[in-house]
Amino acid sequence: MLDFSILTTNMDSFLEGLKITIIASLIALLGSFILGTLLAVMRISPFKPLNWLGTAYVEFIRNIPVLVIVFFAYLAGNFGGMTAGTIGLTIYTAAFIAEAIRAGIMSVPKGQMEAARSTGLTYGQAMRIVILPQAIKIVIPPLGNQFINLVKNSSLLAVVAGGDLMYQGDLISAKTYVTFDTYVFVALFYLILTIPLSLGVGYLEKRLARSN
């Protein structure tokens, strides 16, 4: 049987960890969404150097383990674990979000851009007002999946003492020596976050499929 006293006596630590996991995931989501959009636009831009830079970023970052990136972020700056971890996650996740958004942009018919440009809109205006809002609709489900991955990957904050759920688990198990049960509770807390997200993404997928 699970030792529930681990949960009750360490509730504050678990909740603190949960809070940090949520905050780090949300900040990283926002950051990687902005950075990812920028990268996606760079990758499809007709301007070659930007194009190259965007591609280089995505290819490099996607092919390095996220753990290594989090370490680099920690070593590179004078940040605390949580900040460094969040930056690392942002850098990593942005590469995947960029690919998702790029796929979304590519799925918008070419004629949309041409129609917008032929009325005199600049490339940037056409992208912002006409293409991206259409692309986002297609991108929401994959973005949701990236967010779920982000929540799970945020457990890497633990390796740089980021104060997150996993880190709290490490502390509790070190303190109580009840390793297995502690990590079962950690897993349950992650599930509390990811299962509703997963259901939400499924729901959105269905709704978007219907509206098309």
Add this chain to the structure above:
Amino acid sequence: MIVFNQVNKFYGDFQVLKDINLTINQGEVVVVIGPSGSGKSTLLRCINHLETISDGTLTVNGISVGDKKTDINKLRRNIGMVFQHFYLYPHKTVLENITLAPMKVLGQSEKEAKDTARQYLEKVGILDKAESYPSQLSGGQQQRVAIARGLAMKPEIMLFDEPTSALDPEMIGEVLDVMKTLAREGMTMVVVTHEMGFAREVADRIVFMDAGRILEEAVPAEFYENPREERARLFLSRILNH
């Protein structure tokens, strides 16, 4: 107004346009016809620089289209374009589709842009659909909105690339009627279409293309009754018997 001078265009090794010389004057309605793949769309799309010419010169109102110094966005304000598949913005209402460019490009106020938009919607006969989304409209209605969207910029030139080819037969007439009205009002129009009735009624000239070349230019009556080129004859007999 639009002058092609010895224009060639290549896609890699493949030559789409060959030695194009063509002058279109203000107020003229020119219909471009020819077999599939003959370069009609490409010819049209060069005019507003959706495609870049490889050599020769192309000017619109004396301004060189391909020139690096030319402000292409400014040039495009003056050239409306209507596509076979409409390409209305699906996430915007009919009214927003039309007001977007006048507001963003010409800097019109929302009220001014909306007033103009309503005026053109009335002209194309679908003022009652102003608040609808494109997906709620029939093909013919969508294409009329697309025309209104082009007109709202008050261009001097309108380009049409097979504007009725994607429409059900019963909707072709309503779109052609709008285009005929425009033609009679003196709009400079370059129209890729195989609609012979339209061409005979309002075109000043027919341009027949084949394999990237302009093979024949003639007034409609002459062209349809007595095409000089064997190719044109063949082509006409094919579209007539079908």
